[in-house]
Amino acid sequence: MNTPANQKAKGNYPSSNIGLPLIWAIGGGKGGVGKSIVSILLALNLARQGHSTVLIDADLGAANLHTLMGIKTPVRTLNDFLTRKYKSLEQVCIQTEVENLKLVCGASEVLSMANPQYAQKTKIFKSIKSLSTRHVVLDLGAGTSYNVLDFFLIANFPIVVLTAQPISIQNAYAFVRNAVYRRLTRTVSQKPSMLNLVKTAMDPKNENQLRTIKELLKAIKQANGVRHARMLEQAVSSIKPLLITNMARTDLEQKAARIVKLVAQKYLTIEAHDLGAIGMDQEIARAVSEMRPINHLHGQTPAFRAAGKIINDTLAAYEESQLN
Ligand SMILES: Nc1ncnc2c1ncn2[C@@H]1O[C@H](COP(=O)(O)OP(=O)(O)OP(=O)(O)O)[C@@H](O)[C@H]1O
Ligand SMILES: [Mg+2]
Numbered sequence: 001m002n003t004p005a006n007q008k009a010k011g012n013y014p015s016s017n018i019g020l021p022l023i024w025a026i027g028g029g030k031g032g033v034g035k036s037i038v039s040i041l042l043a044l045n046l047a048r049q050g051h052s053t054v055l056i057d058a059d060l061g062a063a064n065l066h067t068l069m070g071i072k073t074p075v076r077t078l079n080d081f082l083t084r085k086y087k088s089l090e091q092v093c094i095q096t097e098v099e100n101l102k103l104v105c106g107a108s109e110v111l112s113m114a115n116p117q118y119a120q121k122t123k124i125f126k127s128i129k130s131l132s133t134r135h136v137v138l139d140l141g142a143g144t145s146y147n148v149l150d151f152f153l154i155a156n157f158p159i160v161v162l163t164a165q166p167i168s169i170q171n172a173y174a175f176v177r178n179a180v181y182r183r184l185t186r187t188v189s190q191k192p193s194m195l196n197l198v199k200t201a202m203d204p205k206n207e208n209q210l211r212t213i214k215e216l217l218k219a220i221k222q223a224n225g226v227r228h229a230r231m232l233e234q235a236v237s238s239i240k241p242l243l244i245t246n247m248a249r250t251d252l253e254q255k256a257a258r259i260v261k262l263v264a265q266k267y268l269t270i271e272a273h274d275l276g277a278i279g280m281d282q283e284i285a286r287a288v289s290e291m292r293p294i295n296h297l298h299g300q301t302p303a304f305r306a307a308g309k310i311i312n313d314t315l316a317a318y319e320e321s322q323l324n
Contacts, residue, residue, distance in 0.1 A: 020129055021054075022318070024137045025155035028162055029171030031142035034246035035161050036065055037284060039139035040294045041307035047101035048299060049311070052133040054093055056104040058124075058151050059141035063106020069096060070293025071105065079107035081127070082120065089127040098295050102133070121147065125154055144178040152179055157314060159242045159275070162260065164253035172260045176241050180213065180268050187235045194224055194232075213269045233269075241272040244310065248277040275314060278306040 026039045036059075043055040057065035057078070066074050076092040086092050093102040128136055138155065140148045152158045158179070162172035181202050188194040197219055201210040210216050213236055221229035241264070243257035254277035264272045281303035287294055297304065 021131055021133050021136045022157065023128065023155040024135065024157040024159060025058075025140055025152045026138065026159045026161060027140040027148055027152045027175060028160045028168075029142070029144060029175040030162075030168050033161050033163050033168055033171075034278075035142070036068055036139050037288075037294065037303075038159070038161050038244060038246055038278065038307070039065070039137050040068055041278065041303055042311060043101060043135075043137040044098060044295055044299075045304065045308045045311045046135045046137070047098050049308075050100060051135050052100050053135040053137060054102045054104060054131055054133045055096075055137045056128070056139065057106030058138045059106055060147055061141050065139050066103065066105045067291070068288070068294050069103055070295065071096075071103070074105035077105040077107050078124075082107060082124070089124075089131060093131075096295065097293075101295075118150075121150055125150075128154075144175050146182065149179050149182040153183055153239070156318070157242055158240070159244055160260070160272075161244050161246050162256060163247050164245060164249075164256035169256055169259050172243065172257075173263050176239075176260065176264050176270070176272060177268060179241070180236055180239060180270065183235050183239060184232060187232060191224075191228075194220055194228060197223065212267045217269075236268070236270060239270055241270070242275045242314070243272055244275050245277040247280040249280050253277070254279075275310050276306065278303050278310075 024042060026035045026042070028035055039055060043053050046053040055065065055069075057063045059065070060078075063077070066072075071094070074094065076086065076094060078089075078092060080086050081089050081092045089104065093104055096103050128138075138151055140151055160172050160175055162168045181198065184198045185195065188198055197210070197216065200206045200208050201213075201216040201219075204211070208219070210219060217229045217233055220232060243260055245254055245256045248254040248256070257272075257274040257277075261272045261274055264270050279302050281301055283297055283301045284294065284303050286292075287297055299305075299308075
């Protein structure tokens, strides 16, 4: 299949080692844009296509994915793993009503979990990678906290969900910008002079006039040499955000992600890819308001089909990129 989505994304995916799960992380600056719904739609499509899939509620502040999946009180949560009640993440997976789909419920009952230490996060990353499944879908929390960004940055498919609202477009760009600066900050964390420059550039109104990543890299080249500038350039260009516009109501709204793509190219020197749109689907809205599980909805509703197309295009492009 040679759709525009996979043409654009060609050759751009970080590979997963054979046997390791492919990780989809679903983020996006603003609350309520549909990260959880999109996570569920993607996971359901993967599972219904026969791929073993684990959907993880990684919203460490306000976990609610289980409710949307029709589970009232989760018997095991991510918290049981973090507090060592269970040794592996595998053990806290709950089999859902859907074949091939397991769920790890979130840990919102422990507020400190909203801000775990990096070591604790590393433990979660490792355990995610050791899950015996083909796909992992991570529903991230709202905002751009380090937790959210760190999960986003480990994914094979780092997805940013936005709506066509101007504020959501701005937030999606801000999310991508924050991810870039998080990657840069961690890359130079042991090198104070570069770290200072990166931190200066993070403030969009900085006095050094560092407005774009290009200008930052130029300043680093002057101060620290070409080798360091190249290292940072690589760290930035390895981030390939994938954009999904959710709840689109018109053809024009479906193209909202293009704005984020253009601005990211201009100011951050990174290639974001527009994976397409998922329309405003009344069946989903109704199911949520009547507290009916999303997984009970028919697979032929427009939002399901749109998510299915996104899955097919993305996997086709991924496989093609691994062959090149
Ligand atoms: N494609 C869609 N069609 C119709 N309604 C939708 C769609 N996507 C999301 N919604 C509606 O938007 C609401 C918010 O979605 P969701 O809970 O997925 O947002 P979120 O980004 O995960 O929010 P939070 O940041 O609070 O976790 C849903 O309850 C649902 O009513
Ligand atoms: Mg959510």
